[in-house]
Amino acid sequence: MSETLHRKVVLNSYPDGMPKPSDFRIEESSIPEIGEGEILIRTLYIGLEPRIRLMMNPTNEENKAMRPHGAMTDIGKVIPGTILGAVVKSNNENYNTGDVVEGFLGWQNYIVTDGKPHPTNNPEGVVVCDTSLGEPVHHIGPLGAPGLTSILALKHEGKLQPEETMVITSAAGMVGSIAGQLGLLCDAWVVGLTSSDEKCKYLTDKLNFDVAINYKTANVEEEIKRACPDGVDYFFDNTGGDLADIIKKQLSKAGRVTRCGIIANYNKTGWNQSEQFSGQFSVHNHVDEYSEARKTISDLLRDDALEYELKEFDGLDSAPDAFIQLLEGKNIGKWVIKVS
Numbered sequence: 001m002s003e004t005l006h007r008k009v010v011l012n013s014y015p016d017g018m019p020k021p022s023d024f025r026i027e028e029s030s031i032p033e034i035g036e037g038e039i040l041i042r043t044l045y046i047g048l049e050p051r052i053r054l055m056m057n058p059t060n061e062e063n064k065a066m067r068p069h070g071a072m073t074d075i076g077k078v079i080p081g082t083i084l085g086a087v088v089k090s091n092n093e094n095y096n097t098g099d100v101v102e103g104f105l106g107w108q109n110y111i112v113t114d115g116k117p118h119p120t121n122n123p124e125g126v127v128v129c130d131t132s133l134g135e136p137v138h139h140i141g142p143l144g145a146p147g148l149t150s151i152l153a154l155k156h157e158g159k160l161q162p163e164e165t166m167v168i169t170s171a172a173g174m175v176g177s178i179a180g181q182l183g184l185l186c187d188a189w190v191v192g193l194t195s196s197d198e199k200c201k202y203l204t205d206k207l208n209f210d211v212a213i214n215y216k217t218a219n220v221e222e223e224i225k226r227a228c229p230d231g232v233d234y235f236f237d238n239t240g241g242d243l244a245d246i247i248k249k250q251l252s253k254a255g256r257v258t259r260c261g262i263i264a265n266y267n268k269t270g271w272n273q274s275e276q277f278s279g280q281f282s283v284h285n286h287v288d289e290y291s292e293a294r295k296t297i298s299d300l301l302r303d304d305a306l307e308y309e310l311k312e313f314d315g316l317d318s319a320p321d322a323f324i325q326l327l328e329g330k331n332i333g334k335w336v337i338k339v340s
């Protein structure tokens with residue numbers, strides 16, 4: 001379906017804690033024209049990512065050091081986010097009409113861009129996807145930033161040996177579920193934490209995790225001791241907060257930690273972001289390894305050695321509600337908005 005209007009989701013108000021639908025609004029205008037060096041992209045999918053919540057806050061003392069190149073959004077501006085799209089017009093020799101591309105470009109159905117990287121949030125710029133590696137939508141899931149984060153964090157920080165223990169928070173999410181399966185492929189003993197029995201069942205029954213712990217109902221300290229009596233060799237932390245503190249106390253002598261995300265804080269104020277993000281793993285520091293990592297993940301998907309859940313929501317208007325539900329912990333795997 002090709003639409004006749006440019007439609008975008010913009011920030012209507014700064015959220016106070018968990019975002020509300022009224023913090024977003026849809027704006028419509030005519031489809032923009034491209035200038036010299038630019039392309040017009042028709043969005044196919046938007047990938048929902050928890051970190052967008054942090055970008056919806058006003059710039060203040062807590063976060064200004066994290067924004068050396070300015071805020072990614074503000075009142076009336078488009079909500080940022082990763083998209084998969086098709087080039088429909090091109091004045092740029094790097095892109096041809098019909099190319100399938102991926103980039104950090106925002107919640108909108110049409111986008112004009114020059115494809116260049118953003119210095120803090122998108123070091124690769126708009127990438128032409130190699131569709132021989134898998135279905136196009138994989139490029140905002142396992143072949144995109146979430147999958148690359150899992151595989152490159154394991155490579156650089158996990159360095160798992162057979163029979164080592166690995167513990168993952170937000171284990172049923174996109175990054176966590178891929179990281180855990182990669183741990184299993186290293187013959188590690190893999191323990192996942194998540195917030196419901198349904199999600200625990202997904203980890204053990206579908207992904208073959210050795211242990212899944214419902215951190216909302218279990219005594220986490222005791223359950224981690226039971227699952228990893230000799231300590232945790234590798235902690236892949238997606239959430240930070242109190243949960244992470246309990247697990248970090250049980251690291252083995254050789255224990256390593258990947259500080260991947262701080263979801264527990266994303267809806268909160270009163271924490272120093274640059275301090276807490278300092279020393280965190282960043283997939284952006286490994287752009288030169290993306291191509292090899294994408295090939296490895298593609299091979300694993302093709303051999304059915306990796307699996308992931310994908311849920312599609314229909315239409316741009318569904319993005320705010322779906323995003324709120326993601327932050328509420330309703331997702332398993334990757335949630336995407338099918339735009340056109």
Ligand SMILES: NC(=O)c1ccc[n+]([C@@H]2O[C@H](COP(=O)([O-])OP(=O)(O)OC[C@H]3O[C@@H](n4cnc5c(N)ncnc54)[C@H](OP(=O)(O)O)[C@@H]3O)[C@@H](O)[C@H]2O)c1
Nearest residue numbers: 149170173174175194195238239261262264281282283329
């Ligand atoms: N460092 C990097 O380069 C890099 C790159 C990409 C992503 N990340 C980070 O990786 C993490 C995972 O990303 P993802 O895209 O796969 O998202 P995700 O894990 O699917 O995120 C949503 C999940 O977060 C969990 N969650 C929400 N609020 C929470 C809270 N207060 N405490 C604990 N858990 C909470 C919920 O899972 P439960 O049901 O398990 O609570 C929810 O289903 C995020 O922190 C993201 O920012 C880092």
